[in-house]
Amino acid sequence: MSSKLEQLQAIVAPVIEALGYECWGIEFLSQGKHSLLRIYIDHADGIFIEDCEKVSRQVSGVLDVEDPISNEYTLEVSSPGMDRPLFTLEQFAAHAGEQVKIKLRVPFEGRRNFQGVLRGVEEQDVVVLVDDHEFLLPIDSIDKANIVPRFD
Structure with missing residues (x-):
């Protein structure tokens, strides 16, 4: 921050x-x-x-x-709304299992945009599963993160 x-x-x-x-x-x-x-x-x-x-x-x-x-x-x-932005590690942890969109400040493994299932947090990293590949994204490198609303 x-x-x-x-x-x-x-x-x-x-x-x-x-x-x-x-x-x-x-x-x-x-x-x-x-x-x-x-x-x-x-x-x-x-x-x-x-x-x-x-x-x-x-x-x-x-x-x-x-x-x-x-x-x-x-x-x-x-209000945070349905496409709730996530700011803290606690918020990321509380929303594990949800679909998320994450945009990074700088590229990580050649990309800045990630969309997948939020798996949780490990220390200072947000864990996201994208196409069967797990990414550990440092919280300090996240520019914007939002829940992807589901309409079941």
């Missing part, structure tokens, strides 16, 4: 948890004047638009005071 994401996590996670939600993960896309701070929240009862609004108001106020992002940005608060 980058130092900017760690800083943002340290600021917003306690606020979200104090409201009774889980801070599922944070994405910060720095693009000059069009930067985006996306915060995913979760709750055992699900997430509704009112939940996102409540968290957005509280987090926005704290971010205005702390001011960790120097330029303009858009704040988005969302």
Whole structure:
């Protein structure tokens, strides 16, 4: 996790948890004047638009005071949804057996994109089975990972 994401996590996670939600993960896309701070929240009862609004108001106020992002940005608060992004080793472990799509920052064995069955974690690696071949992908090299929703 980058130092900017760690800083943002340290600021917003306690606020979200104090409201009774889980801070599922944070994405910060720095693009000059069009930067985006996306915060995913979760709750055992699900997430509704009112939940996102409540968290957005509280987090926005704290971010205005702390001011960790120097330029303009858009704040988005969302549920992880069916194509749930995965951020931590614990999240990867909890979703073992699911189909996942993983994009790496740099190529691993000549490729950056992997789609297969999430087998779990081993130390700091995410284990994915793709076409009968098991890959151990270092968590630090993962740029983006999502559950592939099933519609049975």
